[in-house]
Amino acid sequence: MLLNFMNLLGPAVLSLAASTLLRLPTPPNSHSVVHSLSLPGFQFRSVEPLISTHSNKKVQNHFSLSRLGTSKPRRSAVALLGQVQRDNGGGSYENVTAVNHYAVEYSVNATFNGIPMTIVIDSGSADTWIRGSNFTCRNSHNETIPKETCGLGPSFTGNFTGGPIENEHFTIRYGDGENMQGQVGYMDVELAGITVVGQEIALASRGTWLGNNITSGVLGLAYPSLTSAYIGNDLDADDQYLSIPYSPLFTSMVSDGLIEPYWTLAMARNSSLGSISLGGMPPVDLNRSDYDSTPILIADIIDRERTAWQPSFYTIVPKGFHFGHATTVGEYPFILDTATSLIYLPYNLAEVVNAQFEPPAKYSYDYGSYFTECDAIPPSFGVQIEETTFWVDPKDLLNKEVKDPDTGYCQTGISDGGEGPFILGATFLTNVVVSMNIASGRVEFWSHEFY
Structure with a gap:
């Protein structure tokens, strides 16, 4: 995505x-x-190569990927980049699971301030966000509709560590038309046995989504330049000059010395065989x-x-x-x-x-x-x-x-x-x-x- x-x-x-x-x-x-x-x-x-600094911790946990269903075909990458052209003329393993009759989508299990959540894994975005307890579902005309229509999984029932970041929010729009807005704050996030203390993530308070009724958010694995935090509390803001890049989850794991600076993915048609490794190789x-x-x-x-x-x-x-x-x-x-x-x-x-x-x-x-x-x-x-x-x-x-x-x-x-x-x-x-x-x-x- x-x-x-x-x-x-x-x-x-x-x-x-x-x-x-x-x-x-x-x-x-x-x-x-x-x-x-x-x-x-x-x-x-x-891309210029980085100087590799060896991590001080290697975790050998293995988690499988999960294949899950969505209600529409996922073609966000082509929708996004095609629109630009039209307008111009060792470490740890996480199971990756996903499919519906339109599309394939893979998920992982992560823990946010001790609360487990199932989220979509996405190499084409950078933000990690989960559904907040006050989430409002909206249609393409920005009208409020029943929450069930968005097809998100359970809401996060906890809070940010120390509250949300003052005067900061996030607004993300995916290429297939889906979007999310909400607050930004810090949480302790655990994935595949690796915990990042005080990781910046987003709690979605409203958005347009077509989910599978299982996953409650997205884990973005792309580079920090694509993060979607903004100065201010206007959820409708869409100004690149207000953006505040931050360190997403994978980048934080590397910079904190928790893993080696790479992640490896082994998808599989049979979901029980798929896995992702953070700082290592999957058991393939x-x-x-x-x-x-x-x-x-x-x-x-x-x-x-x-x-x-x-x-x-x-x-x-x-x-x-x-x-x-x-x-x-x-x-x-x-x-x-x-x-x-x-x-x-x-x-x-x-x-x-x-x-x-x-x-x-x-x-x-x-x-x-x-x-x-x-x-x-x-x-x-x-x-x-x-x-x-x-x-x-x-x-x-x-x-x-x-x-x-x-x-x-x-x-x-x-x-x-x-x-x-x-x-x-x-x-x-x-x-x-x-x-x-x-x-x-x-x-x-x-x-x-x-x-």
């Missing part, structure tokens, strides 16, 4: 003329596809796995000073894609997003890949994704990271849990990412073990074939 880039942009971006997108032709019999992309409003450069056998790594990139966003020189999202550039008998080459920025269900490719590339299903998949405007017969044969599909291709299991390329009741067809794992940047969501991430190493400034990948 990626944050809404409109919160990160100033008026200078909106006045820019759109650059030309070079579309991929659809050759009927070509065995090699070559394409390139121009992204208005974005520049990319590598990687002896027969392929391996490669690639730099984390900074999205240099115009008129947003700190995201122009500080890392924000886990952005990479794959060397290409392999599908059927075709191969792509070219440099496309992709966001690694645990809270996005599908793989979002450039439009014409998505068309070419979906056309290679047998029978071919067709785009559904009702769902915003492609559908084909549920017994269709998917093409082979792999993502090339540097010199290594990581293949996606055919089971993940055809989601039989997402069925159109009118046609009886099933959703494919490949969709249209508009003009990008694009997204490698759960369809891809369930096929790799991925480590976000902020010390080296690189993302490491291992093939995860046996799960």
